[in-house]
Amino acid sequence: MAEQNPSAAVRPHSRVRRSATHSGVTHIRQYQPDRYTIIGNHLAQHRDLSLTAIGVGTHILSLPEGASVDIRTLAARFPEGRDRIAFALRELEAHGYVERVRERTADGRVITRTYAHSAPAATGMSQGHGQGAAEREAVPPSVPQESPRPQAPAPAPAPAIEAPATSGKHHTAARSLLVALRRSDDRLTLPERDVRRLAPAVAAWLENGASAAAVRRTLTAALPPDLKNPAGLLAHRLRELLPPPLPAGPEIPPNPDTSEGRPPRPDPFQTCDGCERAFRGPQPGLCRDCRDCRDCQGEPMPRDPAVAA
Secondary structure (H helix, E strand, C coil): CCCCCCCCCCCCCCCCCCCCCCCCCCCCCCCCCCCCCCCCCCCCHHCCCCHHHHHHHHHHHHHHCCCCCCCCHHHHHHHCCCHHHHHHHHHHHHCCCEEEEECCCCCCCCCEEEEEEECCCCCCCCCCCCCCCHHHCCCCCCCCCCCCCCCCCCCCCCCCCCCCHHHHHHHHHHHHHHHHHHHCCCCCCCCCHHHHHHHHHCCCCCCCCCCCCHHHHHCCCCCCCCCCCCHHHHHHHHHHCCCCCCCCCCCCCCCCCCCCCCCCCCCCEEEEEECHHHHHHHECCCCCCHHHHCCCCCCCCCCCHHHHC
């Protein structure tokens, strides 16, 4: 047996942990009997959502039924601030994870109700508000599971929601209006999927009696300089500013000039049948002076005063 050298330096133990993987994350999973939330990878790994939006969406899905998820409450809970949280909510709303609907209660008050979808909605948020709770999924409460390793079930396909019968009449005009918005601002160049999603909401405006020019002004007026989500902004304006339907009555055709924002055209020039003077009027006849003279004397006015003399 060799003699040990007491003055030799002690070799330190290596603190590098051995691992079977070469690089990347290594999951350390523990059994959680309660207080957990199942989040789909379509949200947690969404390629178009910001990290703030993914975090806000995950937090909303983890809340119990009836919890407040307005901008003020979330800003008091997290340090991101109201602007970033508001933008994250608009992202979630544009991708179908959050739906904010104005509803009227039994006592007549108008409230904003928030619906959180565990899977993104397959149709536009402007459709199917009255289809019932079966087509919406509110914030799910945390329910204990007995399975030792809960697995996220595959999301069921969203039920098809039929477009309102009144929107088919104006569907073509609504699509044309949305596609033409790019002529007002290049930032309003919408992809085909957003045009399909927003067309029913535009058709509802046209069905309620709004002109195409009025809808265009509402959608293009006072756009923010840092517009990052044009489809979400248009969906918000179409939903929140929807005018009520016109009351029943005789339909008056709109003036083609005033509907486009221009002043009405004056009546064309006409030649008076009595004095040969020019006057403006919708149709040929007498000028105002000749009409007044004929009413006073009760006899027809000669066509040429020189010949009558």
